[in-house]
Amino acid sequence: MNPLLKTLAPVALAAVATVGAHAADFPVKDKVVSIVVPFAAGGPTDRVARDLAEALRKPLGATVVVENAAGAGGTIGANKVAKAQPDGHTVLLHHIGMSTQPALYRNLPYKTMDDFEFLGMVNDVPMTVIGRSTLPANNFAELRTWMNANKGKVNLANAGLGAASHLCGLMFMEAMQFDMTTVPYKGTGPAMTDLLGGQVDLMCDQTTNTSGQIEAKKVKAFAVTTAKRLSTPALKDLPTLQEVGMKNFEVTIWHGMYAPKGTPAATVKKLNDALKVALKDPEFIKKQEGLGAIVVTDKRLEPAEHKKFVAAEIAKWGPVIKKAGVYAD
Template identity: 75%
Template structure:
């Protein structure tokens, strides 16, 4: 081999070695960004910021930032991640919207099941069925009687098309076979304000948004949407909708972590390993419990099980959304 070829070969080996070293050293001092496809200050944003803090130590002290890109049922922010370089530096925290977007969003610019690497589930957030304080009903049984007497007159609030409260409301109406007038708002805060003020009648929303209002007796609480009663002091006496007669009714607003499709397998493993450590962080668990959320400890923290779970959720929600005929353009 002549000297020129030797120099070229040596340079190529050096570049390959540097590339391998950089990948092995991920994140190597470069900041990681978690994209939240909803506005800052909301439940998903709070989960992402708590997770960002908990991920720093298991990622070797890396800087983990949070960015927000809201709109179109959460698909705008998700699309930014789907189209981002597959190098592990742009991640996505998304909720149940990953399962509803394929049906809910017209002309969705990516494929949920094939354009992301699934890194593991984060938490489950229970839902509560609540009503305006002026309602005479004091139990779920009395509420169903009131609903029967006021068919066609009931306003059901939500935080916007595709929001957790919107989805829970759709499932509830489907379960009791009664249509109500949906009243969408631009976020949970204005919807809750109008519920407290009596401008709307009912809402089904996350414990992250309702626990303090229930505790302060600003709204009436009728049931939780989990299969078992909750241990949270303010909610422990609320029955489940299943025990109240709605067979198989269960809905939680879960969150998961994702990376762009094609992210190298070793980087995926580092991120999944870091996630599993973060989910056991006492401070992270405490913060999630404060939001009324339950940190995932089961097999869904594994990427394959996470993906399998989302596929099952897509199958669950698709017919409900199609029957309702709603879309988030």
């Protein structure tokens, strides 16, 4: 054997053994598992993460905490995980932004499909088309009539560039073939405040943000964006956008879990196994249903299928975003 190779062989074997040991030991005793949320505390993704953290503690046998790393539309938190030590103790919970950021950001600091290990999907969150309580319309047909009578005057609120409400709004305008004045805000909170106050007309946003306002009759609800009607009491009477004539209109704001690229396969399996157990937790399911979210039970729970799904979503949203001409540096 080459003397150099002879010298390096034990080192290489030791490195492999160390990685294997770390994978086998995961989670390390007395070391927390951090779920990084790339948005501010109190938002819909943060709520999902905190519910998930509780459900993961038992199957992982570890303390699970939520760490908020907000900014730049979720890219700061995602990049933090992409660059983290790949030992399973730092994971990411992100929503549909994982599939829209490649088109929205010219200088994305990571490669979505290459820099993460995909751990499995968590939930699907439907969207609702809602309006200010003072709108004269009370159903979708009346809304369409009112919009046509007010061309050039209708405005549509969103929570900022790349937000779920922004993306849904883009698709809604395209499907309606109706131009509206979009009004971006710095978050869902201020957007909803102005909708409640009657300063803006419409918004398309997640049930996690709208269900309570709909139930309290503080806003008017016109439709849901899912393929089938929802069973949630506050939303069960709302038609789907497909029912009112928008073929193939289906938008859900899903959440998935990720680890840094290079996380050992054994650790990825432990995280995936724990996620599958957590998503069957009755308390977690109850909390998600209360938010109008649907816990994932299909093949997207498998890492490979999760990755395939995100790739399809990137292909779906890229043309929509490029057509709208919206970009961030």
